[in-house]
Structure formats: structure tokens, C-alpha cells
Amino acid sequence: MSVLTAARSELFSRPQDEHFPDFRSLTVDASQQKLRCVEVDAKDTSIEFDDDGQHVRFxxxxxxxxxxxxxxxxxxxxxxxxxxxxLEGATRAQVLNQTFPRTKRYKVGLVDGDRLRCVTSDRYERVWDADILQEVDRWLLPSGFIPAMPTINTDVYGTNALGTTKPALFRGDRDMFAFFYGDQQPGDDGFGGLRKGVMVFNSEVGAKSFGFSTFWFREMCANFLIWNPTDIKAQRARHMGSVRELVRAFRKELMGLGATITDAELDVFQRAKETRFVSAGPDEDVRAAQRVQRGFRLSAADAREAVELVRDPLNPGDFTVWGVVNGLTSAAKGPIHAADRAARSELAGRVMELVR
Structure with a gap:
């Protein structure tokens, strides 16, 4: 593949998230990029796309x-x-130059070396990954949380079923997702070994903005369930004025969060085990797929996949709320980007709301 073809391919496909081996390497990467990045102002009348279609004069x-x-x-x-x-590069540049809106206003570009990462308005308030991770290091890790392993360990070295020892710490050009759970091995709780966790996500370029949520990790099948049965709500905000308030709320939540699972939380999971998602019968799998598709706006193919995974040997195997939740969270392991996995896991959380 030529350099030009490779560059063109990269430009039109989202790079895979980088998967980090530990919390320190994630924080170093975020901190170094923050130091490299500068914000540059340019009037929109001076923004011109280069003839190769891959560069812009900002x-x-x-x-x-x-x-x-x-x-x-x-x-x-x-x-x-x-x-x-x-389109070829020159044609692409011509189209963009002709259609780019020029209102004589200033745009703010985030520049990393020779790359333009994003363009925003002057009202944008950036929250850096490095600053979020600093709060995690200060408040969450000392409270008994560690980076979460996304799949089952298969040997004494911590190698998981996907052949990696890396925890669920992801950061790419678009966004960051980091998962942390309690450091104590769960006992036989009747639910496959649950751990409480916290997911943090942020986008320095504004793709998903900043937010956080609690999640549950099931040791038996290594499923992530992004949901909370008590009072901590998933929160997110665009990088505008309100995002600073959310960062302060995030700090407050971290200061008061404990890794221990309460009896009240386990009671909700017990109700999920005892509550049918659809009534028992020979066509229960068909009816379950239809309910997931229609009630939770999942495609027919994705709904069928989740329902088939209900009967995976590591999952409950019945069409209770808990069974369907585990089918959905098992299916969430498929997408290559952490943002897509999180969205699938959040869908399972909506199913859990049926018994809250």
C-alpha cells in the first residue's frame, strides 16, 4: 500500500482506540499530549483546504x-x-472550499504537532483527559478501586480470554474510556461474582464530551453492566459552561464512593433473577428478541445476537431480566471502540431498570 493510499485510508476510518497496559501509561500519554497541544485562532475566511484533500490551511x-x-x-x-x-484530493478540496461557511467569525483549532485534532467555537471549554485522570488518581484509586480487566483471566499472569493482560483503559484520537472496579475478588454471591465499578469517559475534541457512570462487572463471564441501582446517576455534559460544574460533581462522587456492594444493591439483582423478561414457552427466544428490538430500539440482528447469548454456558440461560441483561452485556464485547461497547452496556442497564 502506498503512503498516499495509507494516509487516505486513515483519514476516512476512525483509528482504533489505544489499549493501555496500566494506569500510569494512560496518564503519561494524556499528560504528554496535553503539553504538546496548543489552541490556534483563525478567521473562517482564512481557512482553505489544500489540493491534496488531506491538509488544511488554518x-x-x-x-x-x-x-x-x-x-x-x-x-x-x-x-x-x-x-x-x-473524490480525488483536488476535487475534495475544491468541494470543501466551495461549501465551507465563511461568516467572518473566528474558529479555535486544537493542534498537536502538525495535526489539526478539532475545530470549535470560542465558547468551548475543554476538559483535558489528564485533569480527569488526576482526580481518579487522587480520590478513586485510594478508595479500593483498580483498573478493570475486561475478560476472564486464564493463567497466573492475568492473561485473559482475548490473549491480553491489559485492563479496560482506552484512549484514542477521539475519546477516552477508563473502567475501574473494586480490588477485592468477589465470593460466591449467586450472581456470578459481582464487583462495583466506575466508568469515566471524556473527549478533548468534543465527540462525547465528559461524563461518568457506575457499572457492574460479572466475574464469571467478564460482562460489564453500565447501570446503578441506587442514587448515583450517569452524568454527562458538553464542553460548555456546565461541564465545570459536572467535573466538580465528579470529584464529589469519587470522594464518597466505596467499592463494597450493599445488601440493597444485591436485592435488585435478586429481583432481576426472579422476574421473567417474557413468559416461559417454546417461542420465548423469539418473543424476547422482539421485545428487545421494539422496546429498546435495537436492530433485529443485534437483538437476535443478544438473545442467543442468553444461553451461552457462562450466562444464566433463562429469559429472566437477569438472563437478557447478560445476553446484552455479552454482545457488548464485540465492537472495537470502547464508546460503542459502553453504549451496548448502557442498553443492558435500561433493561435492569425494569426491576428497580
């Missing part, structure tokens, strides 16, 4: 577009990315 600088930034600018131009992908 003020006085010629910068290489990232996949996310190209998507941002294409949206401003109202040109679909699949259309741009089919």
Missing part, C-alpha cells in the same frame, strides 16, 4: 486533518463523508 499554518476533524468540517460544509471518500 490561519498561518498548514495542518494535517485527523479523521474526526475532517468529519467536523465536512458536517459544517454539509457534505457526507462517504461522498468525500470517493
Amino acid at each position: 490561519g498561518d499554518q498548514l495542518l494535517r486533518l485527523t479523521h474526526f476533524c475532517l468529519g467536523q468540517l465536512a458536517a459544517l460544509c454539509r457534505v457526507p463523508m462517504p461522498v468525500l471518500k470517493r
